[in-house]
Amino acid sequence: MAEEKPAVKEEKPVKEKAAAENTVFIGTKPVMNYVLAVITQFNMGSGEVTLKARGKAVSRAVDAAEITKNRFLQNVVVRDIRIGTEELQAESGTINVSTIEIVLGMGK
């Protein structure tokens, strides 16, 4: 008698993990690149996407969040905004850079 394969065995926690990692890092590329990345994350079923940036890219992170919710995904809301400081090792020693994390969520 052949044993039935336990169907639950196929379940992987990958999707769960991916959901927690819905982060878009904002750098020096044109802002629309990041807007597209955020929209793609939501279209793949994410309920929440976090935009992270530091230094001068902080402004661009705010731009990307605003453009996403005003122009493309009207039912996206800002769930949380956190700011912080990171220490970077530079040639001249340690420098501090500001960071921002903007959490966007679908619905309310």
Added chain:
Amino acid sequence: MAEEKPAVKEEKPVKEKAAAENTVFIGTKPVMNYVLAVITQFNMGSGEVTLKARGKAVSRAVDAAEITKNRFLQNVVVRDIRIGTEELQAESGTINVSTIEIVLGMGK
């Protein structure tokens, strides 16, 4: 018999109004100028100071908030952060700029 001057008459709502206007607008000057402005507001008795910036100055607003609370006023906390979009009239038509408001408060 001389009437006593009613002492309460001297009360003005000016201080109340000033408290609501504890706003530091962040522009293109060196960040320490704004840090000093924020510290001055707190030293004058404000319980709350709001940093406002738009466009590229958004990053500098985050810098000013972080430097104030990490280096100078350790008991200051970030009470609220709001982001938004403003329409500006430019030669080429209307352009959208991102805005940020960071509310710093004394104690918790």
